[in-house]
Amino acid sequence: MTVISNGTNLINNGTLDSGIPTGAMTLIKTLTASSSATLDFLNGTSNVVFDGTYKEYVFKFYNIHPATNGADFTFQADTGTNTNYNIAMTTTYIRAAHGEDDSGDSLTYDTGRDQAEGTGFLQVISGIGNDADGNGNGTLHIFSPSSSTFVKHFIIRSCTSYEDSIARDMFIAGYFNTTTALTRVRFKMSSGNIDSGIIKMYGIK
């Protein structure tokens, strides 16, 4: 059945007509951690789209809680059907911090947390405390991961109660130094499991 109003198609073939505005940010997939070693988003698997459909992909992290106190929440990507998650990246990392005891108020470039053509997992949220109320939150943007011409840029802003007693605001950016299309993204802790938390993946038209 088609629904037409004033000559304009609203509904056709079981969906809203493409001419009807529905918002530019589309939820693609939600993964919920439960003592999870890794959380993976694979193009073409479990309804995940990570290709040329969108120019920008956004991952949002809610209440990431580590099994191991002070562990870092990290990510990497890979191409094709590869599962090594070791794409070379060059990145920057700055953070502001302030302790609950009024110590350590600072703005710093952290040379120990960036990468220079490194193939390791990159810190997205550093040093999350695992007290019952400790957690980390933030957003990762990946731009045009399917490009076969350009390197693949990403930017991150995240926050946490660092080791349970320090407010930390992190700004991370960089690029995967490859012209091969990225097809998959993996998240994991630097040590131990992701005890709990939610990751939502969106596409931006």
Add this chain to the structure above:
Amino acid sequence: MGLISNGTTIFDAGAIDSGIAKGAMTFISKATASSSATINFTSGINSTYKEYVFIFNNIHPATDNASFYVGFRDGDTDYDAVKTSTSFRTFHNEAGGTTTLAYTTGDDLVQSAAFLKLSLGGVGADADQCTSGSLTLFNPSSTTFVKHFIASSNMAAQDDYSLQGFVSGYCNTTAAIDGVQFKMNSGNIDAGTICLYGIA
């Protein structure tokens, strides 16, 4: 009444079916300042969304050099949730020649119930001066975790600087945050809008 097209439910029970692709950012409410002492969001902040975003636009103070502040309500009528936060800013004056990037000790909070400064300087009250930006609040209804927030904004400062501020931290409580209040530290919010969105 439901509406089914080609075997697919489009509308049911007064809403678009959950299987229909919609935008993930949902408008919840809008407040418009008009010589307002405070702007309060007392509803719509609950477990419906994991993330709430306040977009404040063209906040114009009645008093020159006033700053824009926020407080969070954690279960009673006061916006006094205890917070620890970070603040840093960058600025550049219109005349050129003066720039900075620095952590702003004194704008941050330490386990404090006081309102949190979002504009890390004094907003100008000239007719064309204002501040705009966003505040994101993560999972405010959780009764397990502390409640993180991040904010960024830019302002036309009273001394004719462009000033960008970055604020982050957490309400150090496991009580749900169910209300947010915005105000200037001196005088009214002369004009401006604040829109609240939920991220599905």
